[in-house]
Amino acid sequence: MVVVVRLKMHPNDGATKAEATHVPVVTKEPGTTVDSALTFLHEANITTISAEDEKILLRKIDWMIMPLMSAVYLMQFIDKNLINFANIMGLGKDTNTSPTQFSHLALSFWVSYLAFEPISGYLLQKLPVAKYLGINVVLWGNDTDDLYVVQEKSSRLSDQEKIIAIERLRGDTTGVENKNIKPAHIFEAIRDPHTWLICAITTAINIPNAAVSTFQAAIIKSLGYTSKEAALLTIPSGVIAIIAILSACFISFRYNTRGLVIVSLLVPGIIGATLMAFLPTSSKLGRLFGTYLTNTIPSSTPLIYSWVAANVAGHTKKVTMNALLLMAFCLGNILGPLTFTAPPNYIAAKIAIIAVLGFAIILIAVLALLYHRENSRRKEVEDFSQSMNDSSFLDLTDRQNKEFRYVL
Numbered sequence: 209m210v211v212v213v214r215l216k217m218h219p220n221d222g223a224t225k226a227e228a229t230h231v232p233v234v235t236k237e238p239g240t241t242v243d244s245a246l247t248f249l250h251e252a253n254i255t256t257i258s259a260e261d262e263k264i265l266l267r268k269i270d271w272m273i274m275p276l277m278s279a280v281y282l283m284q285f286i287d288k289n290l291i292n293f294a295n296i297m298g299l300g301k302d303t304n305t306s307p308t309q310f311s312h313l314a315l316s317f318w319v320s321y322l323a324f325e326p327i328s329g330y331l332l333q334k335l336p337v338a339k340y341l342g343i344n345v346v347l348w349g350n351d352t353d354d355l356y357v358v359q360e361k362s363s364r365l366s367d368q369e370k371i372i373a374i375e376r377l378r379g380d381t382t383g384v385e386n387k388n389i390k391p392a393h394i395f396e397a398i399r400d401p402h403t404w405l406i407c408a409i410t411t412a413i414n415i416p417n418a419a420v421s422t423f424q425a426a427i428i429k430s431l432g433y434t435s436k437e438a439a440l441l442t443i444p445s446g447v448i449a450i451i452a453i454l455s456a457c458f459i460s461f462r463y464n465t466r467g468l469v470i471v472s473l474l475v476p477g478i479i480g481a482t483l484m485a486f487l488p489t490s491s492k493l494g495r496l497f498g499t500y501l502t503n504t505i506p507s508s509t510p511l512i513y514s515w516v517a518a519n520v521a522g523h524t525k526k527v528t529m530n531a532l533l534l535m536a537f538c539l540g541n542i543l544g545p546l547t548f549t550a551p552p553n554y555i556a557a558k559i560a561i562i563a564v565l566g567f568a569i570i571l572i573a574v575l576a577l578l579y580h581r582e583n584s585r586r587k588e589v590e591d592f593s594q595s596m597n598d599s600s601f602l603d604l605t606d607r608q609n610k611e612f613r614y615v616l
Contacts (some may be wrong), residue, residue, distance in 0.1 A: 288317070289421055292360025292442075296425045296435045307551050314422045314545040329531030333389055333524065370581035388603075393524035396605055402519070403529060405575045407536035410512055414567035415547070416477060416505050416561040420445070423548050423557070427484070427499055430552035431492050441496070452476075452507035465513040465574040467614055470508045474565045477505035481565070485558035502561065509537070518615040519579065522605030543609045579614035586610055 219504060291299075291314060300310055332339055397403050419427065424445060429438035460469045480501025487494045513533070520529045547557040588608070606612045 215501050276423045292422050292425045293439050295423070296429050296438055298435075305525055308549060311545040314418065315542045318538040318541040322542070325531050325534045325538065327348050328534075329527050330389075332530075333527045388524075390522070390524040390603075393522045393605055394528050396522075396589050396607055397520075397525045397528040397532070400607070402575065402578065403532060405571055405578070406512070406516060406529075407532055409568050409571045409575070410509075410533055410536040411540040411543070412564040412571070413474070413505065413508055413512070414537050415564045416481070417504060418544030418548060419481075419502055419554075419557060419561060420506055422545060423554065424499060424502075426551065427554060428496065430554075431495055444500055448500050448503045449507055452504040453510060456507055456511055460511055460514065466511050466518070467572050467616055470515075470574055471569050473504045473511075474569055475507040476501045478562055478565045480504075481558050481561035485555055485562070505561075505565070515615065520606055521609060521612055525605045576616050579616050581615050583616075586613070594599055 252256055295310060299305065300307070328344075335462070354517060425442055426440050428441050429435060456469050456473055480498040483498025483501070484495050487498065489495075516529055516533055517526075520526050544557075547560040548554050550556055602609075604612075606614070
């Protein structure tokens with residue numbers, strides 16, 4: 209029997225009081241399977257946490273993480289999008305590369321990305337996350353599979369701040385970290401229909417990514433603009449993407465929903481591809497506007513990651529799911545350039561965008577329905593005599609933890 213610090217909001221004083229609750233849990237022993245956050249909480253001693261303390265800590269963590277993460281992603285996307293402009297600035301002529309060869313060049317990066325992802329998923333669980341990701345960024349410019357909000361070893365946070373940060377995650381019931389690889393979690397992830405639905409959705413959404421990241425400048429140039437004009441005319445694309453991402457993230461946070469917001473980003477992409485494919489060639493501005501609308505499509509990717517983070521629990525299952533998700537992301541980006549084989553109009557690619565996004569919307573509806581049905585089933589059998597206690601940090605999967613609720 210151990211004493212667990214529990215946080216409870218008291219409406220009268222607006223403070224978060226620490227309450228001691230006696231519950232049987234697994235203590236820290238060799239081979240323990242609980243989340244590392246639980247061990248840390250049981251070894252900690254804290255009395256009172258105010259709501260203001262929590263706000264201050266949240267700002268501190270944001271300033272620790274967001275600038276670095278933003279810089280890494282900025283460099284990554286600049287690196288990956290340079291080929292988009294090289295394509296219209298004479299790369300093919302200078303290297304004697306055919307359109308088909310350029311498509312293969314565009315997908316070659318994603319082939320290596322996909323091949324290394326299972327290994328990366330394993331190393332992420334066995335090695336220190338921050339150090340491993342840092343090495344990846346330096347050596348390969350690889351983006352992160354997972355972002356841990358608190359480093360359970362960070363010298364920049366006091367013990368009290370770490371406790372507050374961990375307790376904020378208790379309600380997510382997804383845990384923080386566990387270095388023990390659990391084969392049962394891996395098999396559950398593979399057998400879970402949610403896994404393959406989200407992977408299929410991710411693949412479908414990222415097939416059009418080639419139109420945005422690799423071929424957009426070429427599509428704009430095909431409307432009759434010069435190479436320099438086409439490069440400059442891609443600027444509004446970035447503006448639209450920023451607006452779409454910020455709006456979608458705000459709505460998703462405000463209403464705690466993912467599926468509907470993702471669909472709202474895919475619909476403009478379908479409209480844009482339709483304008484690009486079927487407007488007459490004389491309708492230059494209409495086709496250009498359609499090209500801009502497709503920039504809402506990649507904005508759905510962060511929400512896909514967020515959806516998975518919210519709906520998958522159990523550390524090994526999360527790592528497995530993240531690896532599969534990134535492989536699906538790579539597969540979509542491999543298939544996308546293969547549709548761009550008929551320059552300069554790329555009609556087949558534009559029709560493919562309409563088809564795969566429509567397919568993705570259907571799958572999103574099915575996945576949201578499955579989440580809703582499972583939440584309803586768990587609510588019907590809910591045992592109100594049982595409190596959450598430390599179930600969030602027992603490294604249970606979303607299937608094992610019946611107190612877990614899926615985000616729609």
